Amino acid sequence: MTSDYAIIGGGIVGLSTAWGLLKRGLRVTVLDGDDGSFRASRGNFGLVWVQSKGMNQPRYAQWSQASAAAWADFAAELGDATGHDLGLEQRGGYDLHFSEESLEATVAKYEILKQKLGGNYPYEVLGHNALRLEEPAIGPRVVGAILHHQDGHANPLRLLRALADDVRRLGGVILNGKRVTRVDKTDLFRISCDDGTEVEARKTVLSAGLGAAALGPMMGFKAPIRPQRGQVMVTEKLPKLINRPSLIARQVDEGGIQIGATNEEVGLDDTVTQPGLSGLAAEAIAAFPVLAKAQLVRSWGALRILSPDGLPIYQQSPDMPGAYLVTCHSGVTLAAAHARFLPAWLEGADAAPDLEVFSETRFTVS
Structure with a gap:
């Protein structure tokens, strides 16, 4: 069966978009990568964050605000449908x-x-x-x-799990372990994977994170994205110590204190380093001295997906009409916008948000 949409990338961005399209009654197939893929969604700090965004582009601040405002209803609907509490708190x-x-x-x-x-x-x-x-x-x-x-935080792993569960419940197909190698278009899009899988769809959304750097040019996109490493760590479960999140530390819904994150230009390297973790720990202890006694239980590194100016990219391909690039480094914050508002833009609906400032044309050198 031909899908209305093939979504390349099964992280928070791709699944949020798929969920929103399914809610509009469209048929959706999601192609997710294998376990060797770099996955920003599984290393996320979990903030639903407006503060400091859009300093040089107010439209980005507005887009983040719209998503933050839609998050509570979005989380409630997902939670009711799947039984997953997303741990959302929006008290600033x-x-x-x-x-x-x-x-x-x-x-x-x-x-x-x-x-x-x-x-x-x-x-x-x-x-x-x-x-x-x-x-x-x-x-x-x-x-x-x-x-x-307008700020808050949520549990990103529960968000990812709830989205995957509800996409399937709504009739969406998620194909895991798929590495897309080719995208062709005649009347329909044909997406080919390295294991021989082929999917046909009326439209295609490329939301493959760092994978868009290779696939994008095949589809007519510049896809000028780069990785940036963020190291994060989490402590043992502790009594309530922190009431509101910050960029330095937040107390997750399960009790641990999550500390982060570094901003490192190291290419495709998502390992953790002692200098990185030591710097994070020193800043966290300066902010909350009681953390000096806390036991660290886990640390990890993940790669952000950044455009040259740090803003999202929303672009229809000039070479393959019906193919769209959707990429950002704030997948949790923008999850509600991608679920609630982006499908109208993809469908060209009257109520579509104005996303022109996020097109790739802003990177054109005159």
């Missing part, structure tokens, strides 16, 4: 600062963005004493924080 998140200068400089940037967004950028600045009332475990070296009220 912190940008912690260790110097007054960095805090003031960031606030100045936020005020500029807030004006560009017509005032819709709800945050407040907490000095050390005010922050300590909210977070009694905060350390004396933290001079203050920016509390952004």
